Amino acid sequence: MGMRSSLQMGRVKGIPIKIHISFLFILPFFALVFGFTFVPDLFGFRLGFGDLPLDWPGKLGLGLIAAVLFFSAVLLHELAHSIVALRRGYQISGITLFIFGGVSEIEKQPKEALGEGFMAFVGPATSFVIGVVLLPFWLLLREETGLVSVIVATMFSMMSFYNILLAGFNIIPAFPMDGGRVLRSALAKRMGFIPATRIAVAVGKAIAVAMAIFGFFFNIWLILIALFIYFGAKEEERSTLVGKALEGVTVGNIMTRELSVVTPNMTVRELLDKIMREKHMGYPVMDGDRVVGIVTLQDAQGVPASHHYDTEIRSIMSRNIIAVSPDTPAEDAIQMIARQQVGRLLVMEGERLVGIVSRSDLIRTLEIRSMEQGIATGRG
Template sequence: MKTSFQIGKIFGIPIKLHVTFLFILPVFALVFATNPAPFGFQDQATPLLNYLLSFTTTVLLFFCVLLHELGHSLVAQRYGVEIKDITLMLIGGVSSMEEIPRNPSQELKMAFAGPLVSIIIGFAIFLANFLVASLIASYAATPIYMMFNILSSINIVLGLFNLLPAFPMDGGRVLRAWYAKRMNYVQATHYAASVGKIFAFLMGIIGLFSNPWLILIAFFVYIGASEEDRSTTVTVTLEKYSVSDVMSPEVTSVSPYMNIDDLLHFMFEHKHMGYPVMEGNYLKGIVTLSDVHKVPSLERAVLQVRDIMTTTVISLTADAKASEAFKLMMSNNIGRVLVVDSTGSVVGILSRTDLMRAMMLSNEQL
């Protein structure tokens, strides 16, 4: 199931909406509609105007979140980082980057750019609202003034909140950049992630007695800090190896004309869950146990590998870094990649198991 869909591009960066955004949009609108001034529109004369203002405020708020993420992305692009897309989702916005800059100064500027954009937007709206209210006496009593006042306050709070040193929030990345000037990148990530987990624990405790949203944020911060710590450790460790160092050179393939029952027996015998599909010397695709699971039991004696295989094959060359293979597997949610030479011939196969084995052997050598 496709969980995100593109709605356009800004500066060449695809902008996507995650399905969770469609859930949070009416929730935020309801919060604004059911709260009195100065944080909502409950006191408006008509329910229709109430909900219209609430929905408009929510849309504008997420547009500001989009600008926040664009702040990160444009600075990252300046340093040569590829931005795959920006996705608006349940927890706000997420910029999908090829890789966070390892240079501490670059990461610090990139991390600080988002909160800075939010704070600038907040104060700009506040100043404009104040000037209009000074020139037009009746403006301060209008719902438009109230709407922009809410947007101003939330943007300032959002910018300052993101600067908390709770990794992987923006302030946590600023903290890692500070640590990275004084120690290696893995240690800097570990220390920043530890601080982030402490903040997540404190936010969760405060949330129990005040705001349930803090519990949700604490959960995402804790999980995000743990994942970033693990992912960085794996990536940096695997950078020491090339694909040829850790791949399996003996590639066991299957025929596209093998039926699914025979394929299952073959998988059980050879103890692997994915195989390239070869016809003679030609690569036709790749088939995995996940593909088999999609086939009803009664059809497995009739259908062939060619009926269920994936024809779009993700591959790497043998001289690529093992860390590139790890990122490729994670971004595509796959368990293995084929290794090819300059002519496109298959020379090996690399699985997550091979990468984890390299990780364990590297740790043993420390």
């Protein structure tokens, strides 16, 4: 999930609290729904301010208060995850509120699922407790008829209902919901992490398919949620398997050390000859012993043939150097390549270029390791 487009709002217990750009649309949307719709009795709850004898700014204001309270409760849910994670020594880079609620960015997801279950469980548990604690206030006030009392009662009713709903939704045993992690943790005690991930992913996909079919007949919104669950489950499986296969492998283990480099004043013609001879797809560009860029076959392809002799590498190279150190975990390198959409990373020890690692080096290592460990064949 791209979390770059978010704004930081503040910090709680040292954890940065951010809002994603989508939140700027979702908050007014919730305010409108809460303020202008009305459901008189859903499982005994009164939802929305739409029926009250108020003008539109009044309804919008109440809707906005309800939306802010609701997302504060989402934040408490995420804080519960993050605080347990922090206590167990995981790094938290932040909590981001976005369109589907909240996401805690725990920097390293636990590789062993045993500690994961509780960490996942505390989120829905927090939402459930908030919902249950607010319930008696609604029950006490529900018979009142004065306008202010009805407003306060409705607020309690809504916050109780939506927090219990949030708890119920998140405890569904499907990735990427918390329930998926709780399920994996329970399974992993018996069968190990990888088989447990596989089963939890399969359960998640089955739930998503069932939800989509049900949604097709009854509520079209469920199809959207089903898609979110299906792709979330797939992504969890992929990242778990990659992480497990590359465990303990560093960039230094797999990088190419025999460096072939080019200089900024070489021509495109000379570069193409070199590519032809050496069959590398990209080269670091060195000015003396300093790396100044990286140039690939693709960069050269942008130059018309008539200019191959008079175009220097310095004018086509990319100056955006993405470097890692030899002890960077291979898993992190794969993520960097995917995120930055580059083909290769330079491996630097301080200022010194010591190697280069390409997307194909990483994929090859991943395939070999998966095969060796029997991950691809399901022997776990």
